[in-house]
Amino acid sequence: MADEFAKGFAILTGGGMVWMTISAWLTTESFEGTQLIARPPEDPGTYAQFALLLRDVTTWFVIFGVFAFWIGIPVFRELRAYLEDDAGAR
Amino acid sequence: MSGKRTDTDDSTEPRTDDISEPEGSEARRAVRTDGGSDTRSDGGIVPQDDQAPTWSERKQRTQGLSRLTYEYFERSRREDEDLRRASDYVERDVLAFPTWPHEMIRNLAITSFFIGAMFFLAAAVPPHLPGPANANSTPAVILPDWYLYWSFGLLKLTPLNPELALLGGEKLVSDRVYGVVANLVVVSIIAMVPFLNKGAARRPVEEPGWAALGVGGVVFAFTIAALAVKNLIAATFPIGNHELFDVTFLLPLVAAFLAYAVLKTMREGYMFELNRRYFRLRPPK
Numbered sequence A: 001m002a003d004e005f006a007k008g009f010a011i012l013t014g015g016g017m018v019w020m021t022i023s024a025w026l027t028t029e030s031f032e033g034t035q036l037i038a039r040p041p042e043d044p045g046t047y048a049q050f051a052l053l054l055r056d057v058t059t060w061f062v063i064f065g066v067f068a069f070w071i072g073i074p075v076f077r078e079l080r081a082y083l084e085d086d087a088g089a090r
Numbered sequence B: 001m002s003g004k005r006t007d008t009d010d011s012t013e014p015r016t017d018d019i020s021e022p023e024g025s026e027a028r029r030a031v032r033t034d035g036g037s038d039t040r041s042d043g044g045i046v047p048q049d050d051q052a053p054t055w056s057e058r059k060q061r062t063q064g065l066s067r068l069t070y071e072y073f074e075r076s077r078r079e080d081e082d083l084r085r086a087s088d089y090v091e092r093d094v095l096a097f098p099t100w101p102h103e104m105i106r107n108l109a110i111t112s113f114f115i116g117a118m119f120f121l122a123a124a125v126p127p128h129l130p131g132p133a134n135a136n137s138t139p140a141v142i143l144p145d146w147y148l149y150w151s152f153g154l155l156k157l158t159p160l161n162p163e164l165a166l167l168g169g170e171k172l173v174s175d176r177v178y179g180v181v182a183n184l185v186v187v188s189i190i191a192m193v194p195f196l197n198k199g200a201a202r203r204p205v206e207e208p209g210w211a212a213l214g215v216g217g218v219v220f221a222f223t224i225a226a227l228a229v230k231n232l233i234a235a236t237f238p239i240g241n242h243e244l245f246d247v248t249f250l251l252p253l254v255a256a257f258l259a260y261a262v263l264k265t266m267r268e269g270y271m272f273e274l275n276r277r278y279f280r281l282r283p284p285k
Helices: A002-026 A046-089 B007-012 B024-029 B057-062 B066-087 B099-124 B146-154 B176-197 B208-228 B232-237 B241-281
Strands: none
Touching: A002 B099, B057 B099, B066 B241, B146 B176, B146 B208, B208 B232, B208 B241, B232 B241
């Protein structure tokens, strides 16, 4: 259980750091303006395009990774333990 | 054996099985679990370690779930001790890892990781450097750092400062002094908590009342901090200042009540799990 938490946490922090870095580069207007979630530039170059793609990838990596390790796998294990207990009681 | 054990100990503690009579080498050989050879002639008695609770500590845990948890722990400890007494098990001499290299290598790895993260962030996402502050103009919003918002919020308790009819509608103390006194009251309450409850419970379910108090306190820390920035809250969320003031004091109560209800409900399931695990481990004879 603790291992699963650590894995989800590592995905959240590691992916989040990559996401935050790219967002600070490309989707931040200014310090006073919108930070991290502003509109991406109109005509990004090749590298910026790749970085924006990586930003999308890390977004979903974090969302799915955290969901899988913090919710999906524990729920699956609880269900399996419950069903096995049920079968053992019968 | 240490001096803590008395003669009453042997009579009150439940005997586990026949291993409690370690006299005679046959009985000793029957329970030996460590694979060691029967070389010691004195039975290999190992003194009870200092982790075991004293008798005054035992007597304090007299009721409820903490008592049940404690009894399980105490029985398993007693069985371990009987096993040790009955066998020629010798405790290891090494109680920890040496500082070098074991601990240092691990610490260096962790330190390198965090220093690397700091260098990476400082290089990749450099912080914004604003222009020099103008000492001649007062900023529009004056606020302390965020971790002092709770204290700043306690200075805004003006509606709670009563206007006394005895004084002809005057207030006993000014609102500013009232806010400072409120800080003292809150800090005093927090300082008193360790003396009211020493925290013997390991889990919130064991002490739902105290856990609920803690939840209420944490929520109040957030709501009073929100009250400190009520002008920003009013600009961002559709909530008036009066409603925010009410929510500041009602939300902690609601949260504490909910936490108490949930933990009280969880208690039965927790005790059931505890019983089930225990009897799966040590089935009743």
